[in-house]
Amino acid sequence: MNTKFSFSAGVWNLNRGEDPFGPPIRASIPFAEKLQKLKALGFDYVQFHDDDAVPLGVSPVNVAAEAARVRSLCEDAGLGVEFVAPRLWEDPLFVDGAITANDAAARQAAMDRGKRAVDIARVLGTHRIVLWPAREGTYIREAKDPLASFDRFVEFLNCLLAYDPDIRILGEMKPNEPMDLMYLASTAHFLALAARTAEPDRVGTLIEAAHSILLGLDPSEEMAFAIWHGKLWGVHLNDQDGLKFDEDKSFGSANLRRAFNIVDVLVNNDYGLKGEVVGLDVKAMRTQPTDMATKHLSNSKRMFERLVEVSVKLDRSAINALRASRDYEGLDALILDALMGVR
Ligand code: 3MF
Ligand code: MG
Numbered sequence: 001m002n003t004k005f006s007f008s009a010g011v012w013n014l015n016r017g018e019d020p021f022g023p024p025i026r027a028s029i030p031f032a033e034k035l036q037k038l039k040a041l042g043f044d045y046v047q048f049h050d051d052d053a054v055p056l057g058v059s060p061v062n063v064a065a066e067a068a069r070v071r072s073l074c075e076d077a078g079l080g081v082e083f084v085a086p087r088l089w090e091d092p093l094f095v096d097g098a099i100t101a102n103d104a105a106a107r108q109a110a111m112d113r114g115k116r117a118v119d120i121a122r123v124l125g126t127h128r129i130v131l132w133p134a135r136e137g138t139y140i141r142e143a144k145d146p147l148a149s150f151d152r153f154v155e156f157l158n159c160l161l162a163y164d165p166d167i168r169i170l171g172e173m174k175p176n177e178p179m180d181l182m183y184l185a186s187t188a189h190f191l192a193l194a195a196r197t198a199e200p201d202r203v204g205t206l207i208e209a210a211h212s213i214l215l216g217l218d219p220s221e222e223m224a225f226a227i228w229h230g231k232l233w234g235v236h237l238n239d240q241d242g243l244k245f246d247e248d249k250s251f252g253s254a255n256l257r258r259a260f261n262i263v264d265v266l267v268n269n270d271y272g273l274k275g276e277v278v279g280l281d282v283k284a285m286r287t288q289p290t291d292m293a294t295k296h297l298s299n300s301k302r303m304f305e306r307l308v309e310v311s312v313k314l315d316r317s318a319i320n321a322l323r324a325s326r327d328y329e330g331l332d333a334l335i336l337d338a339l340m341g342v343r
Pocket of ligand 1: 085131174281
């Protein structure tokens with residue numbers, strides 16, 4: 001049982017509140033100030049997209065120096081870097097996807113971009129490369145050849161694995177948005193594909209709660225399956241109110257019991273003991289003004305910590321007895337009482 005956790009968040013989790021239907025409504029927070037805010041909230045690590053750390057305009061010869069500057073800013077703030085994620089969805093060249101694009105030039109650009117992310121990660125001091133394959137799917141089923149797409153995924157992963165023998169790749173799978181039909185919609189799909197790469201032991205997963213929910217799955221079950229494979233190397237905790245757009249609500253905000261089950265599976269399976277971090281991928285509500293737009297992070301972290309306490313206090317022998325007697329109504333009441341602070 002592990003009850004000591006490290007926390008992280010992405011620099012994008014302190015954003016200006018823009019959404020697909022409206023512009024930014026908060027002032028942008030300078031980078032160094034974001035780091036200070038995260039530290040003050042009790043975070044230990046920060047997460048980056050490649051271009052959050054080193055903007056694309058920086059010429060290749062200066063990438064390492066710029067990444068080193070960012071690393072010292074993080075160190076000065078007392079934060080480590082959890083991971084770097086190549087942003088393979090914004091460049092107009094990636095309009096049809098990057099890894100699975102039909103255009104060979106786009107696929108080549110994706111590999112170059114992936115290597116650049118690895119270069120940056122090396123300087124920032126992390127081995128973790130997170131891959132959210134945002135546009136690797138289709139709007140209409142007939143647009144791409146699925147089998148060729150799976151081959152292209154393997155080719156992309158093998159390319160990065162060969163480029164740096166120390167990196168680990170963490171697939172962060174999501175079933176839809178921005179694409180209608182996403183390839184490798186679930187963690188299980190990605191793990192099955194990982195087994196076909198040149199080095200399966202270096203390919204694992206980061207599971208985002210909202211993504212599992214969008215898939216119609218319970219996040220704690222997906223996490224348990226990845227843990228069973230020894231491949232839950234990261235999490236993005238948040239919440240999601242049903243099958244809508246990707247809401248990234250504060251952890252526990254929509255469904256406390258579902259949040260509890262996530263915490264319980266992490267606590268009881270030693271998540272964190274090998275350096276795994278509790279990442280929070282949460283967005284402040286668009287209504288929050290700048291000075292109040294950190295509560296989504298503090299609330300999520302506090303909810304996680306309170307649910308750890310609930311998990312630790314649970315009477316496991318009572319649970320085992322209820323399981324043995326198949327009294328699942330009794331078990332249901334025990335869990336709800338624990339969440340209400342009654343027992
Ligand atoms: C999308 C996400 C992303 C990823 C991030 C790192 C912007 O639903 O969750 O957040 O977490 O790109 O891979
Ligand atoms: Mg995420």
